[in-house]
Each structure stands twice: as structure tokens, then as C-alpha cells.
Amino acid sequence: MNFDKKRSVTKNSFVRNSEAMLNGIFGTTDVTPFWVADMDFPVANPIKEELQRLVDRGQFSYEFNSQGVFTAISGWYQRRHDLSLNVDNFVQVTGVLTGIALLIRELTDEGDSVLIQTPAYHQFSKVISTANRNVLKSPLKIVNNNYQMDFEDMAQKMTASEVKVMILCNPHNPVGRVWRKEELEQVVQLANKHHVTIISDEIHSDIIYSGHKFTSLMTIDANKHVALIGSPSKTFGMQSISNGYLYTENTKLLANMKAFAESLYIDHGNAFTTFATITAFEKGEAWLDAFLVYMQGNIDWINDFLWSELPQVKMFPVEGTYQVWFDFSATGLAGDELTKVFGKAGFGASPGSWFDGDAKHFARMSFASPRSEIKQAFERLKDVLEQTAVPVSGNNKCESNKATSAGCC
Numbered sequence: 570m571n572f573d574k575k576r577s578v579t580k581n582s583f584v585r586n587s588e589a590m591l592n593g594i595f596g597t598t599d600v601t602p603f604w605v606a607d608m609d610f611p612v613a614n615p616i617k618e619e620l621q622r623l624v625d626r627g628q629f630s631y632e633f634n635s636q637g638v639f640t641a642i643s644g645w646y647q648r649r650h651d652l653s654l655n656v657d658n659f660v661q662v663t664g665v666l667t668g669i670a671l672l673i674r675e676l677t678d679e680g681d682s683v684l685i686q687t688p689a690y691h692q693f694s695k696v697i698s699t700a701n702r703n704v705l706k707s708p709l710k711i712v713n714n715n716y717q718m719d720f721e722d723m724a725q726k727m728t729a730s731e732v733k734v735m736i737l738c739n740p741h742n743p744v745g746r747v748w749r750k751e752e753l754e755q756v757v758q759l760a761n762k763h764h765v766t767i768i769s770d771e772i773h774s775d776i777i778y779s780g781h782k783f784t785s786l787m788t789i790d791a792n793k794h795v796a797l798i799g800s801p802s803k804t805f806g807m808q809s810i811s812n813g814y815l816y817t818e819n820t821k822l823l824a825n826m827k828a829f830a831e832s833l834y835i836d837h838g839n840a841f842t843t844f845a846t847i848t849a850f851e852k853g854e855a856w857l858d859a860f861l862v863y864m865q866g867n868i869d870w871i872n873d874f875l876w877s878e879l880p881q882v883k884m885f886p887v888e889g890t891y892q893v894w895f896d897f898s899a900t901g902l903a904g905d906e907l908t909k910v911f912g913k914a915g916f917g918a919s920p921g922s923w924f925d926g927d928a929k930h931f932a933r934m935s936f937a938s939p940r941s942e943i944k945q946a947f948e949r950l951k952d953v954l955e956q957t958a959v960p961v962s963g964n965n966k967c968e969s970n971k972a973t974s975a976g977c978c
């Protein structure tokens with residue numbers, strides 16, 4: 570797979586390229602879109618061939634195979650994460666957000682609060698508030714230039730009796746942390762003490778960089794309150810071949826979720842999602858390994874560029890995900906002013922305020938794109954920042970120029 574190949578300029582209806590969205594966010598369509606957590610590469614050949622096989626058959630009779638999907642997923646977890654999952658403990662849903670929306674309705678009542686850790690993937694707030702539940706935020710804190718959970722704050726918020734559920738994101742979108750086992754143990758301990766069920770969104774669990782190890786919440790507590798949610802979409806670039814699954818060893822929750830998904834007729838995929846998912850998990854490993862090497866190269870390139878050319882832009886270590894979280898404070902730019910600069914530079918990163926109302930001088934960039942596009946975008950950003958920005962506090966060069974090493978910027 571040649572990840573360096575330039576994106577096609579053919580018009581398409583990808584959300585990331587939507588003219589209405591680009592105009593709405595950046596005030597222009599002359600933007601390289603880095604604002605959606607998807608990738609700019611074709612899927613692995615075996616997945617393409619499998620989809621082609623279905624198209625060539627030309628017959629689209631009712632067809633799905635949930636057991637086959639669960640077997641492929643559990644084989645993947647065993648090989649990739651050394652985690653044994655029982656095929657009978659999965660529930661298939663149409664996507665991760667669908668799974669979270671169902672779990673919130675199953676586990677809480679209207680008016681209850683759901684805890685999230687901010688900055689947070691912006692759809693979490695939507696999925697909570699559209700179910701008429703309250704969003705309760707526990708801000709992550711920055712310690713030694715990286716994000717950590719604030720256990721004191723979480724304990725305080727969990728004592729509020731209306732908190733029944735917490736959504737954990739591991740690896741964390743947008744800050745890129747891969748939560749360590751000890752951190753997860755501490756969260757589970759707190760949640761158990763306060764009778765809070767954790768929904769563990771592990772959709773980014775396969776995007777992990779060297780020096781870090783993904784720990785599923787299932788290895789800490791699969792029995793009491795927790796559910797693992799995942800999908801092949803982030804791992805294999807299958808975002809529009811929507812698919813998701815949840816997993817729990819809590820028998821009551823499992824039975825209720827199976828019945829809930831069945832009652833809505835969303836407990837199975839279609840032929841495309843089914844066979845693409847099975848093929849991805851059974852034949853996609855070599856492609857993923859190559860993709861991760863390329864992504865590490867992108868991280869290193871961005872880090873080196875900031876270090877030498879744009880030290881006023883601070884980058885947090887990317888331990889997992891293909892999103893990077895930047896702090897633009899030292900440029901003196903924030904909010905609309907910062908987004909306007911992005912528009913002028915064609916730098917299509919998401920405004921930080923999407924993830925945390927207070928993060929107006931932050932931004933998130935999806936970097937699963939050819940390196941040439943990333944280079945071009947940063948060169949343009951540098952030019953525009955040099956014309957516009959007012960440095961307010963020197964630079965943010967850190968001791969080591971490898972943002973992937975713990976404790977660096």
C-alpha cells in the first residue's frame with residue numbers, strides 16, 4: 570500500500586469535503602480537510618475485493634451473519650490484544666454512537682447525568698443531551714505537558730446521586746492518551762464505589778503507537794458495570810460501512826441490550842457491513858501494521874516541523890488515535906480568530922471549542938493523510954501565522970522533540 574499517494578481531487582460527497590461544512594467552519598472551501606476522524610486512504614485490498622465480490626454477484630437478498638462477525642472480532646482481540654472474548658457476549662449495533670445512545674437509555678432515566686471527561690469527542694454531549702440526560706463534565710488536567718484524569722474531581726462528581734453512567738474514551742479522542750492499566754483500575758474503583766456504570770468507548774483501540782499498550786476495560790472489570798464498544802471503522806478506514814458492537818459479561822445488561830437492539834431491528838448488519846467486517850478482522854492485519862508505521866512517520870514529521878519551524882504551536886503526545894491536539898495559546902489566537910487563520914491557511918483542523926467550550930485556543934487535527942498534504946498544509950499555516958499571530962509567551966519548545974515520549978509536549 571502506497572500511503573504517500575495524493576488524494577483524488579474528484580468531487581465526492583464525503584462529509585470531510587462538504588462545501589457547506591467547510592464554508593460554515595472555515596469560511597472557505599479552499600481547505601485541506603483534517604477535521605473529521607477518518608482517513609484519506611483506500612481500504613486494504615482484501616476488503617475492497619470482498620466488497621467487489623458482493624457487487625459482482627448483483628443479488629442483494631437478505632443476508633447477515635452476526636455469529637461470523639463476533640467470531641472474527643474475538644479472534645482479532647485474541648491475536649492483537651491477548652484478550653479472550655466470548656462470542657455470546659456481543660451485541661451487534663449499527664455504530665458506536667448508536668450503541669452508546671442505547672446504553673444511555675437502558676442505564677439511565679431522563680434527568681440523570683452522564684459523566685464525560687473533557688475535552689471530549691463532541692458527539693458524546695449530543696448523544697447524552699438528545700436523550701434528555703445532563704452532560705456532567707470532569708475536565709482532564711494537564712500535568713507535565715500531558716493529560717491526566719482528575720480523580721478527585723471525578724469522585725466529587727460521582728457522589729452526585731443522579732450520575733449513573735460515565736463514558737470513558739480509550740484511547741482518548743481528542744487528546745490522544747492511551748489510558749494505563751493503573752489509571753483504569755482507579756476509575757473502575759471509583760465507579761464501583763459510586764454505583765456508576767462505565768461505557769468504555771474503545772473504537773480507537775487498534776491505533777496505538779510504540780511505547781504504549783492498549784488495555785481494555787474488560788480486563789479490569791467485565792462483570793459489574795462495564796461495556797466495551799468498538800467498530801472496525803477507525804482501524805480499517807470503513808467509516809461509512811457503519812458497524813458497531815458492544816460487549817459485556819454482565820448477564821442482565823447483556824440480555825437487556827440484546828432485547829433492546831432486537832426490538833429496534835438494529836441487531837444485525839447487512840451483507841456489505843457483515844462481510845467487510847469479517848474480512849477486515851481476518852485479513853487486515855498486515856495493512857494495519859503498515860498504516861501504523863506511516864502514521865508514526867506523520868506524527869514524527871509534525872513534531873519535527875513544530876520544533877524547528879513553529880515552536881509557538883504546542884503539540885500533545887499522540888499515544889493512540891490518528892488525531893493530534895494542539896495548543897495555539899502562544900500565538901495569541903483563539904476562537905473565531907484562530908479558525909479564520911485556519912481558513913486563510915487552508916488548514917482544516919477542528920476548533921478546540923467543539924471538544925470543550927473553554928478550549929478556544931486549541932485545535933484537533935486528523936492526520937491520516939498523505940504526508941505531502943500534511944507538509945503543504947503546515948507550510949501554508951506557518952506563512953499565515955507569521956503574518957498574523959502575536960506571540961504572547963515565547964515558545965513552547967519542549968526538552969525532547971519527540972511528542973510521543975511521555976511527558977513531552
Ligand SMILES: Cc1ncc(COP(=O)(O)O)c(C=O)c1O
Nearest residue numbers: 606664665666667690742772800
Ligand atoms: C471516540 C469515538 N466514538 C465514536 C465515534 C463514532 O463512531 P460511529 O461512527 O461508529 O458511530 C467516533 C468517531 O470519530 C469517535 O472518535
